[in-house]
Amino acid sequence: MYRYSDFDAAFVATRNRQFRAQVERRIDGSLTEDEFKPLRLMNGLYLQLHAYMLRVAVPYGTLSSAQMRQLAYIAERWDKGYGHFTTRQNIQYNWPTLGDVPDMLDALAEVQMHAIQTSGNTIRNVTADHFAGAAADEIADPRPVAELIRQWSTDHPEFQFMPRKFKIAITGSPNDRAVTRAHDIGLRMVEQDGARGFEVLVGGGLGRTPMIGKVITEFLPEADLLPYLEAIVSVWNLIGRRDNKYKARIKITVHEHGIDEIRRLVDARFAELRPAFGGVDQQMLAEFRAQFASPVLKSAPTDAYDTAYAKDPVFRSWADTNLTAHRDPDHAIVQISLKAHGATPGDASADQMRAMADLAEHYGHGELRVSHEQNIVLPHVHKSDLPQIHAILQQHTLATANIGLISDIIACPGMDYCALATARSIPIAQEIATRFDDLKLEHEIGDLKIKISGCINACGHHHVGHIGILGLDRAGVENYQITLGGDHTETAALGARTGPGFPAEEIVGAVETIVHTYLDIRESREETFIDTFRRTGMAPFKAALYPEKEAARNAA
Amino acid sequence: MPRDFKPKVVTANALLEGDVIYLTEDDSWTRELKQAEVITDEAVAQIRLLDASSRVAEAVGAYLADVIDTPDGPEPVHFREDFRRKGPSNHFHGKQAAGQ
Amino acid sequence: MSVIVTDTGFAPDDWTGGFAALDAEQTNAAALDMPSDTPESALSGAVLAAPMLRIAFPSSADGRGFTLARLLRLRGYTGRLRAQGHVIADQYAMARRSGFDEVEIDDALAARQPEDQWLFRANWQDHDYQNRLRG
Ligand code: HEM
Ligand code: SF4
Numbered sequence: 001m002y003r004y005s006d007f008d009a010a011f012v013a014t015r016n017r018q019f020r021a022q023v024e025r026r027i028d029g030s031l032t033e034d035e036f037k038p039l040r041l042m043n044g045l046y047l048q049l050h051a052y053m054l055r056v057a058v059p060y061g062t063l064s065s066a067q068m069r070q071l072a073y074i075a076e077r078w079d080k081g082y083g084h085f086t087t088r089q090n091i092q093y094n095w096p097t098l099g100d101v102p103d104m105l106d107a108l109a110e111v112q113m114h115a116i117q118t119s120g121n122t123i124r125n126v127t128a129d130h131f132a133g134a135a136a137d138e139i140a141d142p143r144p145v146a147e148l149i150r151q152w153s154t155d156h157p158e159f160q161f162m163p164r165k166f167k168i169a170i171t172g173s174p175n176d177r178a179v180t181r182a183h184d185i186g187l188r189m190v191e192q193d194g195a196r197g198f199e200v201l202v203g204g205g206l207g208r209t210p211m212i213g214k215v216i217t218e219f220l221p222e223a224d225l226l227p228y229l230e231a232i233v234s235v236w237n238l239i240g241r242r243d244n245k246y247k248a249r250i251k252i253t254v255h256e257h258g259i260d261e262i263r264r265l266v267d268a269r270f271a272e273l274r275p276a277f278g279g280v281d282q283q284m285l286a287e288f289r290a291q292f293a294s295p296v297l298k299s300a301p302t303d304a305y306d307t308a309y310a311k312d313p314v315f316r317s318w319a320d321t322n323l324t325a326h327r328d329p330d331h332a333i334v335q336i337s338l339k340a341h342g343a344t345p346g347d348a349s350a351d352q353m354r355a356m357a358d359l360a361e362h363y364g365h366g367e368l369r370v371s372h373e374q375n376i377v378l379p380h381v382h383k384s385d386l387p388q389i390h391a392i393l394q395q396h397t398l399a400t401a402n403i404g405l406i407s408d409i410i411a412c413p414g415m416d417y418c419a420l421a422t423a424r425s426i427p428i429a430q431e432i433a434t435r436f437d438d439l440k441l442e443h444e445i446g447d448l449k450i451k452i453s454g455c456i457n458a459c460g461h462h463h464v465g466h467i468g469i470l471g472l473d474r475a476g477v478e479n480y481q482i483t484l485g486g487d488h489t490e491t492a493a494l495g496a497r498t499g500p501g502f503p504a505e506e507i508v509g510a511v512e513t514i515v516h517t518y519l520d521i522r523e524s525r526e527e528t529f530i531d532t533f534r535r536t537g538m539a540p541f542k543a544a545l546y547p548e549k550e551a552a553r554n555a556a
Numbered sequence: 557m558p559r560d561f562k563p564k565v566v567t568a569n570a571l572l573e574g575d576v577i578y579l580t581e582d583d584s585w586t587r588e589l590k591q592a593e594v595i596t597d598e599a600v601a602q603i604r605l606l607d608a609s610s611r612v613a614e615a616v617g618a619y620l621a622d623v624i625d626t627p628d629g630p631e632p633v634h635f636r637e638d639f640r641r642k643g644p645s646n647h648f649h650g651k652q653a654a655g656q
Numbered sequence: 657m658s659v660i661v662t663d664t665g666f667a668p669d670d671w672t673g674g675f676a677a678l679d680a681e682q683t684n685a686a687a688l689d690m691p692s693d694t695p696e697s698a699l700s701g702a703v704l705a706a707p708m709l710r711i712a713f714p715s716s717a718d719g720r721g722f723t724l725a726r727l728l729r730l731r732g733y734t735g736r737l738r739a740q741g742h743v744i745a746d747q748y749a750m751a752r753r754s755g756f757d758e759v760e761i762d763d764a765l766a767a768r769q770p771e772d773q774w775l776f777r778a779n780w781q782d783h784d785y786q787n788r789l790r791g
Binding site (some may be wrong): 007010011014015018021022025029030031034035038039121148151152154155156157158159160161162226234237238242272273276277278280281284 | 695696716717718719720722723724726727730731744746747749750751753754768769770773776777782783784785786788789790791
Binding site (some may be wrong): 099 | 569571572574575613617635636639640646649651
C-alpha cells in the first residue's frame with residue numbers, strides 16, 4: 001500500500017491549517033458564504049438537510065486496518081457512531097459541526113487520509129477497481145497510476161474552479177468493476193505490442209443527462225498520461241459551459257462539439273503541454289509500483305475451507321455469493337456485505353469498522369477495500385481462514401450472504417439526508433431487501449442489481465441498474481420511476497423507463513411484479529435477469545406492471 | 557384583493573451547528589418549528605427573509621417554507637420540511653432524538 | 657481605487673499605461689484587458705508581445721483565468737500578467753502557480769480580506785504537487 005512521503009504529509013498538514021483558518025475567517029466575516037462554500041466543498045464539507053456532512057476520500061478504495069480503526073474513532077468521537085460508505089469510494093459522516101471539522105481532518109491526517117477534493121468543481125477522488133491487485137482477471141494493478149493521478153490532481157492550480165465536478169475512474173481488468181464508462185474520464189489499462197498504455201474514454205456520466213463515455217484514444221502510451229489528462233481538463237475548463245450547471249459537465253461539451261472536435265482540441269493542447277513532463281512523473285510511478293507490490297501470500301492446505309464448505313450450509317451459501325476468484329487459487333477475495341436486510345445500504349457502525357479492521361489485520365495482510373457497490377472487501381485471504389472469518393463476521397451482523405443479489409442494493413442518501421433530494425431512497429432499499437428476504441427468493445433470483453437515487457442527480461447509479469429506481473416529487477408526494485436493462489460493466493448500457501412512476505406504497509410491489517415476471521419467463525435458472533431482459537425487451541414487464549393499459553390495448 | 561398567500565416560516569441552517577433553525581417573532585432563532593413566526597403576508601415575508609439572509613454569521617441558506625397554521629403552531633406542508641423538522645427516517649437521529 | 661497584491665503584500669497600482677480592450681487595434685506597446693471568456697486562439701501574435709495583460713475574474717468561481725494564464729506562459733509570454741476582479745486570498749497561490757505576477761482587487765475586498773490573509777499564501781512555491789511532478 002502507498003505510504004505518504006514527507007511531502008504528502010506536509011502538504012496535508014498545511015492544507016488542514018489553511019482550512020482551519022478558512023473556517024475562522026468564515027465565522028469572523030472575512031469570507032462570505034458564497035466565497036466559503038467552494039472552499040469548504042473542496043475540503044469535502046457539505047451542508048445537508050439536518051447538519052454538515054464530511055466526505056472523506058478513500059483513494060482508489062484502499063484502506064489499511066489502522067485507517068479503518070481511525071474512521072471508527074472519528075465516527076464515535078465526532079459523529080453518531082457510524083459512517084456511510086458511498087459508491088465513489090468515500091465515507092461520509094452525517095453529523096459534524098463546523099467547528100469540529102478541522103479536528104476531524106487532523107485526525108484523518110494522523111493515518112494519512114484526507115477529505116481534499118471529495119466535492120466541489122474540482123477533480124474528485126480517483127476511483128478504481130475494488131479488486132485491484134487481487135483479481136484473477138487483471139492485466140495490471142491500476143492503483144499506482146491512480147496514486148499518480150491523485151497527486152497530479154490534488155491542489156492543481158488551474159483546476160479548482162472548473163465549470164463543474166470532474167470524475168476519473170481506472171480499471172486494470174477487462175471486466176470493468178469501476179464503471180469507467182460512466183465517468184468524465186474512464187481509463188482502461190491495455191497493452192499494445194508489449195507496451196503499457198490506456199484506452200481513454202471521455203464524456204460519460206449519469207445525472208440528468210446520462211451518457212456513456214466515448215473513446216477519445218484507443219491507445220495512450222503510459223508516459224503520456226498526465227499531460228493527456230491535463231489537456232482534456234484544460235480544454236474543457238475553457239470551453240465547458242458555465243451558463244447552466246446542468247450543461248456544464250464534459251459529457252455535454254463532448255456531445256455539443258462532437259468527439260472528433262474534442263479530440264482535435266485535446267491533441268493540440270497535448271502537444272503544448274507534453275514537454276513540461278520530463279519523466280519525473282514516470283520515476284514516481286515506478287516507486288509507487290514498488291509500494292503496491294503484492295503481499296507475500298502464504299501457502300497452506302485448504303482443508304478447513306473444504307470441510308466447512310461441505311458441511312455447513314450457511315457457510316456454503318456465504319462462500320457462494322460473497323467470494324470472488326483470487327489470482328492465487330488458494331486465496332479468495334472476500335466481500336463483506338454492508339447490506340444486512342433492513343439496514344441502511346453502506347452504513348457501518350464503529351464496532352463493525354473495528355471488527356473488519358481486526359479481520360484484515362489477522363487474516364488479510366492489513367488491507368481493506370471499499371467497493372463502489374458500498375461493500376467492504378478483504379482482498380487477500382487464504383481459504384483456510386475463511387470459516388473463522390465467517391464466524392467472526394456473524395458476530396457483528398456482517399455475514400449477510402447477498403453480494404450481487406437483489407438485496408445488495410446501491411442507494412444514495414436521498415431525502416433522509418440530502419438537501420437536493422426529491423424523495424427518499426434508503427427506506428425503499430430497506431423494504432425491498434426485507435420483502436425478498438421474507439419471500440426467501442433471493443438465491444433463486446440470482447444476479448440482479450437494483451440501484452436507487454433520490455433525485456435526477458443519480459448518485460445511486462439508477463441509470464445503470466438492472467432495475468433502476470428514481471425517486472421524484474410529484475405534487476408534494478414521493479413517486480418512483482423504474483428503469484430496466486441498465487448495465488454498469490464493460491457492456492455498459494442505460495436503462496429504459498417502464499412507464500409512469502409508482503407511489504411509495506406501491507414501489508416494492510412493482511419490483512416484486514418485475515421479479516416474478518422474470519422468474520416466469522426466463523428460459524432457465526442460468527439466464528440472469530439482464531439476459532432475459534435483453535432477450536425479451538420491455539414488453540412482458542410493461543404488461544405485468546400496467547395491466548389496465550394492456551387490457552385497454554387488447555380491447556381496442 | 558391580495559392574492560392567496562400561503563402562510564410561511566423563515567428557515568435556514570445554523571452556521572456553526574448546521575442544524576435546521578426557524579426565525580421567531582422576536583428575531584431570534586429556534587430549533588422548533590412550533591415556535592417559529594408564522595407569516596401571513598407576502599410583503600412581510602419578503603422583508604423577514606431579507607432580515608434573515610443578512611444574518612450571515614448565524615444562518616446559511618435562508619428561505620421561506622410553506623406551513624399550515626394550526627392551533628398547536630405551524631405544521632409543515634411538504635414532506636421535505638417534515639424531515640427537516642424531525643430528522644432522518646432510517647436512524648432515530650436529529651431533532652426527533654433531541655431531549656430524549 | 658484598487659489594491660495590487662504581490663508576494664510582499666499590498667501596494668498601490670504603479671501601472672500608468674492604461675489598458676486597451678483585447679479586440680481593439682493591437683499594437684505591441686499597449687497593455688490589454690482580457691475577459692475570462694477569451695478563446696485560447698486569441699492568445700497569440702501581438703498579444704504575446706504586450707507589456708502587460710490583465711485577465712478578468714468576474715467571480716471567484718470562474719476559474720478560466722487560471723488556464724488562460726498558464727497557456728500564455730506556455731506560449732512564451734514574458735510580460736506582466738495580472739489577475740483582476742473577484743479573486744480571493746485563498747486563490748492567491750493558484751494565481752501565482754498558474755503564471756500570474758499579481759492580483760488586482762478593489763478596496764472593499766481588500767478591507768474584508770486584509771493583507772495578512774494574502775501574505776498567509778505568499779509561500780505558494782511550497783507544497784506544490786505540480787512542481788514535483790514536472791521536469
Ligand atoms: C449527500 C450529498 C450529495 C450531494 C449533494 C450530491 C450531489 C450530486 C450532484 C449535484 C450530482 C449531479 C452532478 C451532475 O450531473 O453534474 C451528483 C452525481 C453523482 N454523485 Fe452525488 N451527491 C451526494 C451524495 C452522493 C453519494 C452518497 C454518492 C455515492 C453513493 C454520490 C455519488 C455520485 C455519483 C456516482 C454521481 C453520478 C455520476 C456523475 O457525476 O455523473 N453522491 N451528486
Ligand atoms: S441522487 Fe439526489 S438525492 Fe441522492 S444523494 Fe444524489 S443529489 Fe442527493
